[in-house]
Amino acid sequence: MIIKPRSYPLRLRKLEALQRRLPPHHPKNSLVQEALARTRAGYHGERSIDFHLNFIPHKNYLIIHDLRLFDGQHFFQMDTVLVSRKFILILEVKNISGSLYLDSDIYQLSRTLNGKEESFPDPLLQIERQQLQLSNWIQNQLSLTIPVESLVLFSNKQAVLHLKNDRDSEKVIKSEGLVNRVNVIAQRHDKVCFNVDQLNSLAYRMVQSHHEPRQSVLESFDIKEFDLVEGVICQSCLSQMSWLKGKWQCSACGTRATNSHVLALQDYACLCHPQISNKQARKYLNINSEDTVKRLLAKLGGKKIGTYKSTKYEIPLENPKR
Numbered sequence: 001m002i003i004k005p006r007s008y009p010l011r012l013r014k015l016e017a018l019q020r021r022l023p024p025h026h027p028k029n030s031l032v033q034e035a036l037a038r039t040r041a042g043y044h045g046e047r048s049i050d051f052h053l054n055f056i057p058h059k060n061y062l063i064i065h066d067l068r069l070f071d072g073q074h075f076f077q078m079d080t081v082l083v084s085r086k087f088i089l090i091l092e093v094k095n096i097s098g099s100l101y102l103d104s105d106i107y108q109l110s111r112t113l114n115g116k117e118e119s120f121p122d123p124l125l126q127i128e129r130q131q132l133q134l135s136n137w138i139q140n141q142l143s144l145t146i147p148v149e150s151l152v153l154f155s156n157k158q159a160v161l162h163l164k165n166d167r168d169s170e171k172v173i174k175s176e177g178l179v180n181r182v183n184v185i186a187q188r189h190d191k192v193c194f195n196v197d198q199l200n201s202l203a204y205r206m207v208q209s210h211h212e213p214r215q216s217v218l219e220s221f222d223i224k225e226f227d228l229v230e231g232v233i234c235q236s237c238l239s240q241m242s243w244l245k246g247k248w249q250c251s252a253c254g255t256r257a258t259n260s261h262v263l264a265l266q267d268y269a270c271l272c273h274p275q276i277s278n279k280q281a282r283k284y285l286n287i288n289s290e291d292t293v294k295r296l297l298a299k300l301g302g303k304k305i306g307t308y309k310s311t312k313y314e315i316p317l318e319n320p321k322r
């Protein structure tokens, strides 16, 4: 049973907003594009294993996707965790294409693609650290012990994976082998560590302790708010739209739309601040009328904070109900 589904990552939304709002000739553009491509590939890789997870015996496992816990000193993030009464299994998904070579003697994963060689962090080191952190976390939270296992799944179908050391195939596989491997691991653990109440209590405690990363994407790239393009951007041709007679109109391609400000304000929430005042929104959306902006902000359906001139409107990242 899935007790925490995978949702669209906030960091990915923030990077998409940044790509829309960064002027084309900004010096950080290529860095942002690379981060966006990597984050998007990571998310697609994680989603691709959901198909395989359908085939594991669901009654035996509570499945938690995208879990980020704090161990008292550091945050640690796990793509998927399977919790059973006999063991816990952490899955780390790598969506990397090309010819891959894992040399665990020197802790290096290298990839050759189109004649270019690149190095990546050793995923075995990463999951071994996660295993230790999760074991300690469980011990600290509930004074319980249970074996914690981990697997690295390479999800890219075209990738060719080579392992220098045969022993690494215990922990590193292509994602097609997930179901078989989960069954093999389950056979290794026949001792029941938890009763059903303890299992539920642990799994729900894990979900409740999840910390959504809140890092500012502008700070992480050292980009200033004043570098960003303001205004409502036309979805068809990327030109600026203006508010005319109750609709957004693109002067370049003639597109007309009623809700184009919603994405613009969500970009603002992703990149600058989760709330906006009427005055800030008038400048950002390039609308002079205080009443019009008041109406548009109220229709977003977010919370209103403060009163009179200091009122701020929360910008929901879900799309408003129409």
Ligand SMILES: [Zn+2]
Pocket (backbone or CB within 6 Å): 234, 235, 236, 237, 238, 239, 250, 251, 252, 253, 254, 255
């Ligand atoms: Zn247009």
